[in-house]
Amino acid sequence: MKKAADYIAVSAFFVIVIMFAAYTLVMGRHGSESEKADSSDIRHNVQTYVSSNFPLSSNWKSLRTTMFVMTGKKNFDNIYILKNRLVEITDxxxxxxxxxxxxxxxxxxxxxxxxxxxxxxxxxxxxxxxxxxxxxxxxxxxxxxxxxxxxxxxxxxxxxxxxxxxxxxxxxxxxxxxxxxxxxxxxxxxxxxxxxxxxxxxxxxxxxxxxxxxxxxxxxxxxxxxxxxxxxxxxxxxxxxxxxxxxxxxxxxxxxxxxxxxxxxxxxxxxxxxxxxxxxxxxxxxxxxxxxxxxxxxxxxxxxxxxxxxxxxxxxxxxxxxxxxxxxxxxxxxxxxxxxxxxxxxxxxxxxxxxxxxxxxxxxx
Structure with missing residues (x-):
């Protein structure tokens, strides 16, 4: 069930990426080769790239988070979205x-x-x-x-x-x-x-x-x-x-x-x-x-x-x-x-x- 939700979340995420493809292709800044090599997580790479190139990064974060929440995702790097608050868990x-x-x-x-x-x-x-x-x-x-x-x-x-x-x-x-x-x-x-x-x-x-x-x-x-x-x-x-x-x-x-x-x-x-x-x-x-x-x-x-x-x-x-x-x-x-x-x-x-x-x-x- 969790895997299915993750697939839906990833799909929704890439739909958003496509929405801004024209901007990122024309105006985007290309990261260094070392930056590209540092991350092995595809979703993280896309998120970082678009966030750094989209002119209103806080709006981008908000849209990204909202879309993921719509798919049922509540955990973002150990920050949990509860009914009326954000809670971070740590080890x-x-x-x-x-x-x-x-x-x-x-x-x-x-x-x-x-x-x-x-x-x-x-x-x-x-x-x-x-x-x-x-x-x-x-x-x-x-x-x-x-x-x-x-x-x-x-x-x-x-x-x-x-x-x-x-x-x-x-x-x-x-x-x-x-x-x-x-x-x-x-x-x-x-x-x-x-x-x-x-x-x-x-x-x-x-x-x-x-x-x-x-x-x-x-x-x-x-x-x-x-x-x-x-x-x-x-x-x-x-x-x-x-x-x-x-x-x-x-x-x-x-x-x-x-x-x-x-x-x-x-x-x-x-x-x-x-x-x-x-x-x-x-x-x-x-x-x-x-x-x-x-x-x-x-x-x-x-x-x-x-x-x-x-x-x-x-x-x-x-x-x-x-x-x-x-x-x-x-x-x-x-x-x-x-x-x-x-x-x-x-x-x-x-x-x-x-x-x-x-x-x-x-x-x-």
Whole structure:
């Protein structure tokens, strides 16, 4: 049955190609011989050739995806089209994951500062029941449990799977992107902050602002499937006086300063979620608050951490975030940008996919 659907999909695809044959024959750019030799998949070759030559590539992607969906195809390179969202499933390298766990265990052994690990599920983990039965999808509940089990007993672990699953009918993940929303980050925060020794600020103490209702994320850009509507990017602002005093973002020799964790200039770009601390565009970020006597927190970050930070600011005098991938790009180690002994808590904050794929925990020294 699946083969039959694939044949139909291929046939429909080539019908589209023929529709644009005149354009591609007259105006097309011929790829190099090495480019032609690199791919053995005929359908991929045709798709790449036409996409690179057709003047409106996003329209081409949209038409291609729509035609395939009409034939019953729902999986595009492990991005699944569900009823109201796009979901990406990924696999992980067990050896890589084991090495990451070992490196964090070593890190905790060499610091006197309490270490916490907070791993968030992705949309594929929370909405796994909505994926086709034949899908080979990692059980993220089991994956996170196994990681936590293998971490040293000195390390405190923070569960986010249960609060995210309990809130799954809310707007906790973007429909067109890989990230969680501010709502998702809040639900994880409300449970997780208790493990860090604080009581959460209740949601009613925040005003919600919708900064954009026209965001299309990374998953959308892969398919340009217009039947999944645009996402909205919302931020939460305290109804009372802001706790943020200053923000400094460091990248190589540049320092960007602000009075807010929200960088509204990002709303004019394609990645509107970079409103949260400029996205993954810094090596180190330091957020100082008005709570001068509160503890200091060091976060070793993945992409999910940025959206979490606004909720953490009432509890800390200073929050420093360090991105191991950017340390690698700059040829630095953690000790070059932060003194771990100056902090009261150290938090590893990742989604489970990015944690499993991380290759730079060896720089945490």
């Amino acid at each position: 992980f390298d067990k050896d890589r994951l084991d090495k990451n766990i070992s490196q964090i265990n070593d890190f905790s052994e060499n610091t006197d500062t309490p270490v916490y690990v907070m791993l968030a599920p992705t949309a594929a983990g929370i909405y796994s029941a909505k994926l086709p039965a034949y899908t080979s999808n990692t059980d993220q509940r089991e994956m996170i449990d196994n990681i936590y089990y293998d971490l040293d007993s000195r390390i405190d672990t923070i569960d986010t799977f249960f609060p995210m699953y309990s809130a799954r009918n809310n707007y906790v993940y973007y429909r067109t992107d890989r990230k969680w929303t501010s709502f998702g980050a809040y639900f994880a925060y409300a449970d997780g902050i208790k493990e860090l020794g604080f009581e959460p600020v209740v949601l009613s103490n925040y005003d919600q602002e919708y900064t954009s209702n026209s965001y299309y994320g990374g998953l959308y850009s892969e398919l340009c499937y217009n039947s999944i509507g645009a996402d909205r990017v919302n931020i939460f602002r305290s109804k009372y006086k802001t706790t943020v005093d200053s923000v400094e973002l460091y990248r190589e020799d540049q320092v960007l300063t602000s009075k807010s964790v929200y960088f509204r200039s990002a709303l004019k770009t394609a990645d509107k979620t970079a409103i949260f601390l400029q996205g993954d565009n810094f090596t180190k970020a330091t957020v100082k608050t008005t709570a001068e006597d509160a503890p200091k927190l060091l976060i070793i970050k993945g992409s999910y951490a940025n959206t979490l930070v606004p909720f953490l600011t009432p509890h800390y005098s200073e929050i420093t975030l360090v991105d191991p991938d950017k340390l690698k790009e700059e040829g630095k180690t953690l000790s070059d940008v932060a003194d771990t002994s100056a902090y009261d808590q150290i938090l590893f904050m990742y989604d489970c996919d990015q944690f499993a794929d991380e290759t730079n925990f060896d720089l945490l020294k």
